[in-house]
Amino acid sequence: MIPLTLETVSFAGAVGLVVIGGLGLVICNHLFRMLLALVMAESGANLLLVLTGFRDGAIAPIIGYGPAGAPLVDPLPQVLVLTAIVIGVGVQALAVAVLVRVYRSYGTLDMRELRRRMEGEIAVAAGIPAPGSAQAPLGRRPLPPVPDYELVRRSAPVRERGA
Amino acid sequence: MTLELPVDLLFGLNFDLNLDLTKVMTANAIVLPVVLPLLAAFLMQPLAQVSRTLARLLGPLVLTLGAWIILNAWLDAGPAPFSVAIGGFAAPLGIVFYADQLALLFALAVQVFTLLFWPGLGALGAAAKADAATERQRAPRRDALALLLASAATGLALSGDLFNIFVFYELAAVASFGLVCADGSGRARIATLRYLFISAFGSVLALVGIAILYLQTGTLNLAQLAQVAPETLQGPIGLASFALLLIGFGVKAELFPLNAWVPEVYATASARVSALLAGLVSKLAILVIVRLLILVFQQPEASQLLLVLGVLGVLTGEFSAWRAQDFPRLLAFSSIGQLGLVAIAFSIDGTTGILAGTAVALHHLIIKSALFGLANRWSGGLDALTAAARGAPRAAGLFVLFALSLIGVPPLWGFWIKLLIMAGLVQGGSPLDLLALGAILLATAVEAHYLFRVALRLYQPPVPDQAPRLAPPARWDVGVAYLLGACLMVISVAITPTTEALRVLAQQTGDVTLYVDTVFPNHLAHKE
Numbered sequence: 001m002i003p004l005t006l007e008t009v010s011f012a013g014a015v016g017l018v019v020i021g022g023l024g025l026v027i028c029n030h031l032f033r034m035l036l037a038l039v040m041a042e043s044g045a046n047l048l049l050v051l052t053g054f055r056d057g058a059i060a061p062i063i064g065y066g067p068a069g070a071p072l073v074d075p076l077p078q079v080l081v082l083t084a085i086v087i088g089v090g091v092q093a094l095a096v097a098v099l100v101r102v103y104r105s106y107g108t109l110d111m112r113e114l115r116r117r118m119e120g121e122i123a124v125a126a127g128i129p130a131p132g133s134a135q136a137p138l139g140r141r142p143l144p145p146v147p148d149y150e151l152v153r154r155s156a157p158v159r160e161r162g163a
Numbered sequence: 164m165t166l167e168l169p170v171d172l173l174f175g176l177n178f179d180l181n182l183d184l185t186k187v188m189t190a191n192a193i194v195l196p197v198v199l200p201l202l203a204a205f206l207m208q209p210l211a212q213v214s215r216t217l218a219r220l221l222g223p224l225v226l227t228l229g230a231w232i233i234l235n236a237w238l239d240a241g242p243a244p245f246s247v248a249i250g251g252f253a254a255p256l257g258i259v260f261y262a263d264q265l266a267l268l269f270a271l272a273v274q275v276f277t278l279l280f281w282p283g284l285g286a287l288g289a290a291a292k293a294d295a296a297t298e299r300q301r302a303p304r305r306d307a308l309a310l311l312l313a314s315a316a317t318g319l320a321l322s323g324d325l326f327n328i329f330v331f332y333e334l335a336a337v338a339s340f341g342l343v344c345a346d347g348s349g350r351a352r353i354a355t356l357r358y359l360f361i362s363a364f365g366s367v368l369a370l371v372g373i374a375i376l377y378l379q380t381g382t383l384n385l386a387q388l389a390q391v392a393p394e395t396l397q398g399p400i401g402l403a404s405f406a407l408l409l410i411g412f413g414v415k416a417e418l419f420p421l422n423a424w425v426p427e428v429y430a431t432a433s434a435r436v437s438a439l440l441a442g443l444v445s446k447l448a449i450l451v452i453v454r455l456l457i458l459v460f461q462q463p464e465a466s467q468l469l470l471v472l473g474v475l476g477v478l479t480g481e482f483s484a485w486r487a488q489d490f491p492r493l494l495a496f497s498s499i500g501q502l503g504l505v506a507i508a509f510s511i512d513g514t515t516g517i518l519a520g521t522a523v524a525l526h527h528l529i530i531k532s533a534l535f536g537l538a539n540r541w542s543g544g545l546d547a548l549t550a551a552a553r554g555a556p557r558a559a560g561l562f563v564l565f566a567l568s569l570i571g572v573p574p575l576w577g578f579w580i581k582l583l584i585m586a587g588l589v590q591g592g593s594p595l596d597l598l599a600l601g602a603i604l605l606a607t608a609v610e611a612h613y614l615f616r617v618a619l620r621l622y623q624p625p626v627p628d629q630a631p632r633l634a635p636p637a638r639w640d641v642g643v644a645y646l647l648g649a650c651l652m653v654i655s656v657a658i659t660p661t662t663e664a665l666r667v668l669a670q671q672t673g674d675v676t677l678y679v680d681t682v683f684p685n686h687l688a689h690k691e
Contacts (some may be wrong), residue, residue, distance in 0.1 A: 045370040052377045127547055
């Protein structure tokens with residue numbers, strides 16, 4: 001059994017944040033949520049990085065700051081994490097900028113819809129048929145309307161209402 | 164010598180070219196190909212306000228200068244590697260640049276290929292018909308991004324510190340996002356966004372890998388890591404760290420799990436940018452992985468992991484390319500397959516692996532860049548390529564030459580490389596190696612089928628009632644393809660000296676003690 005100290009909990013939390021962020025990126029279809037998931041994953045990675053220099057009960061690594069001989073935290077990860085945070089914020093800001101432009105041209109932030117539009121545009125530009133999904137139903141578009149559950153259950157009188 | 168040097172040099176250049184350049188012809192000058200493009204990228208915008216001609220010339224000038232400095236440093240230093248402590252702060256606390264033949268070769272390739280596929284050139288023709296004012300606004304931005312990419316890529320080749328490599332990697336990523344959506348089309352922006360998410364998540368994984376590495380060893384200097392790795396990084400934790408770094412840096416290297424961005428980006432970005440990303444940036448990401456594999460993660464499981472990802476990349480890439488219906492995406496998927504082959508080659512043990520890997524990486528760099536250059540005008544569906552050889556016989560001939568070498572038809576360089584890889588795999592002899600051998604053979608057959616299909620279409624007689632034919636590739640693109648084709652032919656003829664030179668390079672790269680002793684010269688004196 002791993003002892004339940006502050007350090008273990010923090011490490012687990014950091015790894016957990018990365019996992020949550022990764023899952024969010026895979027599961028979400030809304031671009032802004034994907035961005036938030038990315039932010040979360042990045043925080044997890046940054047937390048993990050800063051934890052690598054952490055020592056229980058240590059003081060800030062400034063000479064002459066605390067009592068002489070007291071344990072200091074490792075300063076290097078703090079420098080590294082500063083760089084990593086700045087890079088992360090830069091990339092996220094860039095993502096938001098592109099996201100706004102995409103929303104202005106397409107009016108949606110749904111990843112599946114955007115991807116479909118992109119594939120369609122590529123196909124049109126290249127003069128090839130648009131890619132179909134293997135799961136897409138056969139037959140010509142527009143497809144006949146799918147019968148409503150209610151309509152099927154109470155067949156006769158509802159047909160008029162449906163029309 | 165400090166980082167203030169390049170400013171002095173740049174201002175000195177205007178007055179007396181010879182004097183200043185001879186003064187800095189020391190090993191320290193090797194930082195200039197990283198620093199100068201960075202500086203020029205930020206000067207680009209103000210300079211464009213003053214003089215557009217000067218701004219347009221600035222990028223090519225800086226890259227030419229960079230190539231010249233690297234060549235000089237190479238000739239000066241001879242075959243021995245050297246290292247430079249940035250700002251005079253010695254390793255392991257300071258950041259070092261380590262320049263051996265492999266690093267110098269790729270740093271030189273960065274300058275030359277960025278110059279050959281300079282994004283501004285492609286827009287020159289289009290500028291006439293496109294809105295001139297928009298183009299005037301866009302050109303300096305695009306040039307600045309290309310310079311940033313060149314700087315970051317050179318840094319990736321030279322840096323000897325893992326966190327520094329991470330920063331350069333991110334810089335290259337951001338520059339490539341900007342370049343992909345530079346032409347401002349909506350679909351390019353969507354592709355960029357998807358690329359950005361995948362790439363940023365890859366960086367998060369790499370960062371976690373770096374954190375684990377630091378936790379285990381307490382250092383991120385590659386030379387010091389090489390010293391402490393045998394004690395601290397054996398076992399599952401070290402392997403987990405490698406896996407995370409491999410997947411993280413593998414995004415740019417188009418390695419198996421996180422490469423969904425490749426076809427979309429190459430289909431929407433301009434062909435020159437695709438050439439740079441597929442040819443150059445992917446190789447530098449692979450180079451980083453290889454350095455880690457050689458210096459830090461020497462356990463056999465790490466190589467096996469690379470081998471498995473390579474096999475999956477080869478199979479998925481080649482079969483997807485077989486199904487592709489347009490030329491850029493065919494090239495994109497084929498590039499995934501080829502980079503899988505590079506990964507397989509580097510996973511072979513010892514000097515043979517490094518030799519084969521470097522050779523196949525260079526081969527792909529030459530060929531795929533040239534093919535994307537040809538795809539600049541031929542960016543339509545494969546049907547549209549019918550009879551294109553009539554309009555552009557030279558371009559079609561060059562395509563066939565490159566296709567033959569990619570497949571590995573005997574007198575060409577591609578054949579010798581595949582032979583080398585297969586011999587290495589047979590020598591390895593484990594079931595996994597033999598599986599990889601089978602995958603390569605299968606992939607070669609698939610590759611031959613789809614490339615010959617394109618070649619056949621190029622030489623078909625024209626269909627009378629067909630839509631207007633594609634314009635032949637631009638003169639500059641064909642010229643570059645000629646140049647790269649000539650390189651390929653020269654190497655194919657002079658195969659023995661080339662392989663010998665690469666073998667020397669590979670021996671030097673694989674020598675961990677040499678790396679450590681070069682970065683820590685005092686440590687060597689102490690030992691004696």
